[in-house]
Amino acid sequence: MSQRKRLSNTQSSSQNKRQSSSSVTQEEDEDATFTQPSTSQVQRGLEKLTPAQVDQKTAEVVQYFLMKDQKKIPVRRADLVKYVVKDYRTIYPEIIKRAARTFEQVFGLKLVEIDPKHHMYILVNNLETATSRAAPVECPTNPKMGLLFVILSVIFMKGGTVKENLIWNTLKKLRVDPGQKHEEFGDVKKVVTDEFVRQKYLEYLRIPHTEPVEYEFRWGPRADAEVSKARILEFMGKLHEQDPRSWTQQYREAHATQNSS
Amino acid sequence: MSRQLGDGHRRFLQTMMGVYIIDELKAKALYQYCCETFKMQCAADRLDEFIETINLKLQPMFMQVRKGMSEENGHQYYALVNTAETDITRMTSDYADNELELFRKTMDLIVGSEKGTASSTDILNSTDTMTSKKLKKSETEHLLTRLVQDKWLCEKRGEYTLSTRCIIEMEPYIRSMYQDQVKMCHICHNVAFQCQICENPSCGIKIHNPCVARYFKGKMEPQCPACDDFWPHEIPEVRGLRSQSKK
Numbered sequence: 001m002s003q004r005k006r007l008s009n010t011q012s013s014s015q016n017k018r019q020s021s022s023s024v025t026q027e028e029d030e031d032a033t034f035t036q037p038s039t040s041q042v043q044r045g046l047e048k049l050t051p052a053q054v055d056q057k058t059a060e061v062v063q064y065f066l067m068k069d070q071k072k073i074p075v076r077r078a079d080l081v082k083y084v085v086k087d088y089r090t091i092y093p094e095i096i097k098r099a100a101r102t103f104e105q106v107f108g109l110k111l112v113e114i115d116p117k118h119h120m121y122i123l124v125n126n127l128e129t130a131t132s133r134a135a136p137v138e139c140p141t142n143p144k145m146g147l148l149f150v151i152l153s154v155i156f157m158k159g160g161t162v163k164e165n166l167i168w169n170t171l172k173k174l175r176v177d178p179g180q181k182h183e184e185f186g187d188v189k190k191v192v193t194d195e196f197v198r199q200k201y202l203e204y205l206r207i208p209h210t211e212p213v214e215y216e217f218r219w220g221p222r223a224d225a226e227v228s229k230a231r232i233l234e235f236m237g238k239l240h241e242q243d244p245r246s247w248t249q250q251y252r253e254a255h256a257t258q259n260s261s
Numbered sequence: 262m263s264r265q266l267g268d269g270h271r272r273f274l275q276t277m278m279g280v281y282i283i284d285e286l287k288a289k290a291l292y293q294y295c296c297e298t299f300k301m302q303c304a305a306d307r308l309d310e311f312i313e314t315i316n317l318k319l320q321p322m323f324m325q326v327r328k329g330m331s332e333e334n335g336h337q338y339y340a341l342v343n344t345a346e347t348d349i350t351r352m353t354s355d356y357a358d359n360e361l362e363l364f365r366k367t368m369d370l371i372v373g374s375e376k377g378t379a380s381s382t383d384i385l386n387s388t389d390t391m392t393s394k395k396l397k398k399s400e401t402e403h404l405l406t407r408l409v410q411d412k413w414l415c416e417k418r419g420e421y422t423l424s425t426r427c428i429i430e431m432e433p434y435i436r437s438m439y440q441d442q443v444k445m446c447h448i449c450h451n452v453a454f455q456c457q458i459c460e461n462p463s464c465g466i467k468i469h470n471p472c473v474a475r476y477f478k479g480k481m482e483p484q485c486p487a488c489d490d491f492w493p494h495e496i497p498e499v500r501g502l503r504s505q506s507k508k
């Protein structure tokens with residue numbers, strides 16, 4: 001089976017770096033063939049390996065996650081097993097456990113499974129981000145994150161789901177026209193409906209029984225894990241010079257979910 | 262002094278993962294900021310110790326915060342580097358095979374040159390001898406822009422040099438790949454690209470421009486520290502810490 005796949009990817013090397021998202025269905029088949037090893041299988045697998053081998057594999061997994069996280073691409077278990085874990089798949093649960101511990105203890109990041117069905121993982125910052133004074137060295141924030149923040153705010157304030165037209169109209173008011181090439185974001189519509197969706201910040205879903213076809217936006221699982229609703233409310237409060245508490249429903253939601261995350 | 266990693270260390274590391282390289286002044290400011298934010302003890306002269314604590318935990322992940330000097334201004338910088346192999350592993354996720362080949366060729370040109378530079382024309386011409394898929398002119402230009410953006414190369418008026426990040430990260434690779442070609446600075450003993458060379462043919466030592474500035478400062482009759490011959494080059498001025506160019 002892997003032979004066939006190799007052939008279909010001839011232009012890239014076997015250490016495939018640029019995974020295209022077009023082969024999703026095929027990857028899903030692959031994932032179905034991976035069954036989570038049992039505790040006793042893991043135990044037996046570990047006995048056959050030296051601690052150094054396990055450490056080495058854990059390091060590779062950590063590096064793979066960090067590399068994907070730079071571009072905010074979620075990691076699929078199927079890819080992880082196929083490209084990194086490989087022959088160590090019998091001890092996969094142990095390796096993931098160690099990688100998660102490393103992210104937490106060394107990098108201040110949390111490994112989160114955002115899609116239990118398709119086994120997708122992301123890294124979320126574990127450290128308090130709101131601080132009293134500005135950091136002397138700021139990480140170069142992706143300018144697209146401002147765009148994303150606006151969209152997430154609109155969705156949140158409108159109760160969780162909005163039709164796409166509302167988003168496009170909001171952006172137009174901010175002089176970001178989805179029909180035109182933006183000098184900083186490029187193809188705005190593509191960034192919003194493709195890039196943000198692939199990164200799991202947004203969900204872009206067809207509304208059933210609409211003619212012509214209409215779509216709506218929702219928060220994606222990465223946004224749920226990463227973006228503070230309380231901060232969005234704070235931002236809206238400043239923008240509208242209004243007490244965040246005046247949006248009762250949103251305020252309740254923002255502060256109810258905050259404790260759990 | 263505890264060797265335990267705290268949130269201050271973690272925030273420092275997170276910032277390094279975003280910027281890859283910072284100069285010493287910024288590193289000190291960041292260190293102080295991280296300590297204050299996470300209520301840790303902070304002593305101005307403890308930065309290297311603080312980084313050592315991070316490195317201890319990073320080592321099993323084949324990563325390291327490494328210190329090195331900028332050939333441009335002589336200041337110290339800290340870079341987050343990959344120690345997995347001496348090859349250009351960190352770049353393999355961001356660049357295609359033929360792009361990496363051209364980068365290697367650019368390194369060849371820079372290492373082989375006297376002044377540690379390669380002109381865009383020479384780089385463009387070197388695509389003729391590529392063994393992987395040949396890059397077109399426009400692709401090469403685009404690649405060079407990306408390499409500068411990603412802080413692997415620096416560019417000034419069409420001349421390319423290895424960036425400080427590149428030199429810090431790839432020093433072991435450069436030392437092993439270009440054993441016969443690469444020379445160390447006579448003063449600081451690091452690899453030297455942008456430098457001055459002793460004109461005595463039986464000597465020919467190299468000294469970084471900033472090391473020249475520091476070594477010969479205030480000397481009326483500059484002499485080569487190895488052969489005592491007259492040092493004929495213009496002695497650059499020592500550049501102050503505050504006048505640092507943004508990199």
Ligand SMILES: [Zn+2]
Pocket residue numbers: 446447448449450451468469472
């Ligand atoms: Zn030197």
Ligand SMILES: [Zn+2]
Pocket residue numbers: 459460461464465466485486487488489490
């Ligand atoms: Zn000499």
